[in-house]
Amino acid sequence: MQSVSTWRRSPLKAATKGRGVQPRCQRLHVRCNARTGCNLPTKQIGIIGSGSVGSAIASSLIHKNIVKNIYMNDINHEMCRGVVLDLEDEAFITGTHVHHTMAVNELRDCDIIIITAGAKQKPDEPRNNLIERNAIIMKNILVHLLPLKDTCIILLVSNPVDILTNIVQTWCEDFMDRSRIIGSGTYLDTQRLRVALSKELDVSVNSVHAYILGEHGDSQVFARSVSRIGGSPLTNFPEFTQQKLYDVEDEAKGKAYEIIKRIGATSHGIGECVASICESIILDKNEVMSVTSYHPKYQTCIGWPVVIGANGVSRVMPLDLQQDDEDRLLRSVEVIKEISADVVQNINLF
Numbered sequence: 001m002q003s004v005s006t007w008r009r010s011p012l013k014a015a016t017k018g019r020g021v022q023p024r025c026q027r028l029h030v031r032c033n034a035r036t037g038c039n040l041p042t043k044q045i046g047i048i049g050s051g052s053v054g055s056a057i058a059s060s061l062i063h064k065n066i067v068k069n070i071y072m073n074d075i076n077h078e079m080c081r082g083v084v085l086d087l088e089d090e091a092f093i094t095g096t097h098v099h100h101t102m103a104v105n106e107l108r109d110c111d112i113i114i115i116t117a118g119a120k121q122k123p124d125e126p127r128n129n130l131i132e133r134n135a136i137i138m139k140n141i142l143v144h145l146l147p148l149k150d151t152c153i154i155l156l157v158s159n160p161v162d163i164l165t166n167i168v169q170t171w172c173e174d175f176m177d178r179s180r181i182i183g184s185g186t187y188l189d190t191q192r193l194r195v196a197l198s199k200e201l202d203v204s205v206n207s208v209h210a211y212i213l214g215e216h217g218d219s220q221v222f223a224r225s226v227s228r229i230g231g232s233p234l235t236n237f238p239e240f241t242q243q244k245l246y247d248v249e250d251e252a253k254g255k256a257y258e259i260i261k262r263i264g265a266t267s268h269g270i271g272e273c274v275a276s277i278c279e280s281i282i283l284d285k286n287e288v289m290s291v292t293s294y295h296p297k298y299q300t301c302i303g304w305p306v307v308i309g310a311n312g313v314s315r316v317m318p319l320d321l322q323q324d325d326e327d328r329l330l331r332s333v334e335v336i337k338e339i340s341a342d343v344v345q346n347i348n349l350f
């Protein structure tokens with residue numbers, strides 16, 4: 001991690017001084033503040049829900065040193081205050097400041113709003129059981145939070161994340177572009193899958209390009225037909241028998257249950273995933289990530305690889321799925337569509 005003092009010694013800034021060229025930050029690849037020449041980050045992130053997941057996301061963001069201010073909010077004010085004091089101790093080495101906000105409408109000027117508020121799974125409980133409780137929580141938050149500035153991106157993490165993203169996109173369709181409302185989706189599941197595949201072959205996880213598609217839940221699909229290791233299809237590896245691939249898929253799907261059974265919540269993995277999504281937005285990196293967004297072919301929000309940058313989702317990646325993967329994905333899509341339609345019918349935003 002770079003220290004603040006390194007930020008201030010940009011060689012490019014010195015080289016371009018006085019020549020009318022706006023310096024480019026060496027680390028973030030974003031424009032520096034031309035007036036002050038300051039290289040420190042400028043973006044503001046609001047996190048609604050400061051429990052295990054919200055505080056882990058804040059912690060990962062602090063270590064990335066890409067945000068000026070993080071505003072934490074929770075209905076449990078005392079707990080939130082404690083979380084902020086603890087995060088403040090963690091942030092002393094970076095340029096990030098952590099604040100406690102009492103009301104969600106104080107977050108309206110944020111560049112990204114992350115929502116982790118809501119009930120979490122009990123051991124062995126499917127994520128979809130949370131829908132009624134968390135849809136009402138989401139409605140109560142949005143009623144006080146809206147309107148947001150035009151450039152703001154909402155990043156949903158609360159479960160069931162695909163259904164909630166779908167519902168929030170529908171509720172907000174008159175005043176926010178779909179591309180700016182995304183869910184963390186199957187990004188975490190995809191990382192879990194990549195780790196499991198990389199361990200089998202003893203190759204770096206960075207060389208594994210494999211995806212979990214569909215629901216961040218029990219119907220999720222390991223898209224075998226489009227997965228590659230170092231550019232080579234999985235069928236080229238004798239280690240990957242049919243049974244092994246089922247085992248790897250089950251390992252990725254069941255990992256959350258294994259963690260929750262032992263420690264009651266998952267936090268570090270999702271914290272890093274959400275901070276990475278924020279990084280791609282803030283630095284306009286245009287990384288391909290399997291987050292939840294609207295897919296025109298399936299006409300709903302699903303976990304699918306898309307390009308993520310400063311304006312949210314800019315491109316839905318084309319994938320040539322084979323029939324078996326496509327059939328399983330269609331079943332996952334149906335699960336998301338059915339539950340979302342039920343909720344939208346029963347709960348209005350205003």
Ligand SMILES: NC(=O)c1ccc[n+]([C@@H]2O[C@H](COP(=O)([O-])OP(=O)(O)OC[C@H]3O[C@@H](n4cnc5c(N)ncnc54)[C@H](O)[C@@H]3O)[C@@H](O)[C@H]2O)c1
Pocket residue numbers: 048049050051052053054073074075076116117118119120121130134137140141156157158159160161184185188216265266267270
């Ligand atoms: N998408 C993913 O990959 C992923 C991964 C892990 C957890 N999750 C989900 O994230 C959510 C949070 O999990 P957690 O472990 O942090 O739970 P947690 O119980 O530790 O924290 C949730 C927090 O939300 C707060 N809250 C409830 N209603 C609120 C409201 N109206 N406004 C503000 N705050 C409110 C609670 O007070 C609590 O502190 C759950 O729904 C969980 O299933 C998603």
